[in-house]
Amino acid sequence: MSFTAxxxxxxxxxxxxxxxxxxxxxxxxxxxxxxxxxxxxxMTLVMKTENGPVSxxxxxxxxxxxKVDVEPFVQRRMNLNKNLIYGLRxxxxxxxxxxxxxxxxxxxxxxxxxxKIVARDTWARAYLAGAFMAEGSINSPSTASYHLEIKAGSxxxxxxxxxxxARFYIPARTIERRGxxxxxxxxxxxxxxxxxxxxxxxxxxxxxSIRIERDYANNVQRLNNVDVAxxxxxxxxxxxxxxxxxxxxxxxxxxxxxxxxxxxIALRKKDxxxxxxxxxxxxxxxxxxxVSKSGLKHRFNRIHxxxxxxxxxxx
Numbered sequence: 371m372s373f374t375a376x377x378x379x380x381x382x383x384x385x386x387x388x389x390x391x392x393x394x395x396x397x398x399x400x401x402x403x404x405x406x407x408x409x410x411x412x413m414t415l416v417m418k419t420e421n422g423p424v425s426x427x428x429x430x431x432x433x434x435x436x437k438v439d440v441e442p443f444v445q446r447r448m449n450l451n452k453n454l455i456y457g458l459r460x461x462x463x464x465x466x467x468x469x470x471x472x473x474x475x476x477x478x479x480x481x482x483x484x485x486k487i488v489a490r491d492t493w494a495r496a497y498l499a500g501a502f503m504a505e506g507s508i509n510s511p512s513t514a515s516y517h518l519e520i521k522a523g524s525x526x527x528x529x530x531x532x533x534x535x536a537r538f539y540i541p542a543r544t545i546e547r548r549g550x551x552x553x554x555x556x557x558x559x560x561x562x563x564x565x566x567x568x569x570x571x572x573x574x575x576x577x578x579s580i581r582i583e584r585d586y587a588n589n590v591q592r593l594n595n596v597d598v599a600x601x602x603x604x605x606x607x608x609x610x611x612x613x614x615x616x617x618x619x620x621x622x623x624x625x626x627x628x629x630x631x632x633x634x635i636a637l638r639k640k641d642x643x644x645x646x647x648x649x650x651x652x653x654x655x656x657x658x659x660x661v662s663k664s665g666l667k668h669r670f671n672r673i674h675x676x677x678x679x680x681x682x683x684x685x
Contacts, residue, residue: 373510375421377565381499382427384569388435390496395431396471396487397500398424401523405464415460415467420447424503425456435470438462454475481523482530494534499568501531508561511580518561519554521547528553538567558585604645611638611670614677621680633657634669 371379386394403417419425429440441459460467468474472484488494504523522528528544528551535542535553540560542553555561558581565574617634618624624635637649637656644652646663653661 373573373577374507376576377508377568377570378421378503378506379423380570380572381503381568382421382423384499386431386496387492389490390492391431391434392471393487393493393496394500394503395428395435396473396483396642397497398428398431398504398604399468399471399508399523400473400483400527401501401504402428409462413464415458417458418445418455419457419504420453420455421503425458427503428458432458432460433466436467438594440468452544479525486557491537495567495569498531498534498564502564502568511558511577512584516561516581517554517556517560518564519552522551522553525551527551534566535567538563539544540564605643607646607670608638608644610641611673612642614670614674615639617677617680618673619653623676623680627676631669631673634666635673638670 399415399417402419404416406414406416408414417425417428419428425442429442432438432440433592439461439547441461441605443457443459445455445457447453447455465474468479472487473480475484483497488497501520501522506519508518509515520531522544523545531543531553532542540555540563541557542560543554545552545554562574562578562581565571565577615624618627624632627635633653634649637644637652641649641652646666648665650661650663653659653666
């Protein structure tokens with residue numbers, strides 16, 4: 371299964387307190403359902419999802435809370451993938467059910483549930499779990515990018531989900547895509563917080579384990595790249611310094627230099643590949659005089675200036 375399917379399966383198996391179950395079912399109904407009316411059965415609620423465990427969770431939640439007839443059915447989507455669609459037809463007092471789920475008022479169907487459905491944090495967590503089961507997806511942590519999203523039916527409902535996530539310090543954003551408003555997260559730490567929020571503990575451990583392992587490998591590679599870059603810069607600087615020294619020696623100008631410059635010339639010629647830090651250590655050992663990296667750099671800059679003057683005299 372995909373990582374998304376793993377998360378949905380884990381969350382779908384939770385046994386919830388009655389009001390938590392109502393909040394989760396409210397999200398599922400809001401995001402996966404439509405209404406139909408027939409002459410013999412009256413108003414029917416039809417739910418559809420591509421995820422079998424989510425469908426089974428919906429059946430359980432309906433039967434635990436309401437005395438209704440639930441009729442499962444399966445369809446095959448007519449596209450290239452031909453995925454199975456797991457559906458439910460719910461018969462009973464649908465208006466009463468929608469009112470209990472905070473999705474119906476005297477004004478009719480609501481674009482977002484009433485605030486009473488998510489008044490407590492546990493109810494809000496359950497609603498987010500239901501929203502993810504209904505229309506959520508998450509990239510596998512083994513991929514190169516982190517991305518979690520929930521497709522909402524409207525801008526108002528998307529903002530409702532964003533506000534719920536903000537209660538748990540999860541800063542989600544929205545984007546319009548193909549006629550839907552999508553709530554999304556890209557920060558790996560916040561995706562982990564969301565998995566923790568909806569109770570997907572097993573998948574959270576898997577996510578964090580793979581994320582930490584990959585981030586560690588990336589950091590090691592980054593440090594290696596930095597070391598290589600520093601070594602290349604050091605080699606270029608050393609080659610340039612040796613060229614400066616060679617020009618001064620050819621012009622017969624090294625004998626007239628002060629002892630500090632003569633010392634660094636001798637050090638560089640003795641150890642052409644050493645870094646400035648390594649030369650500073652060698653200087654301390656041989657001369658018993660402490661000199662900083664910047665001090666050595668200043669002396670080599672002075673030697674370079676003398677080289678430029680020497681070449682200028684030739685011209």
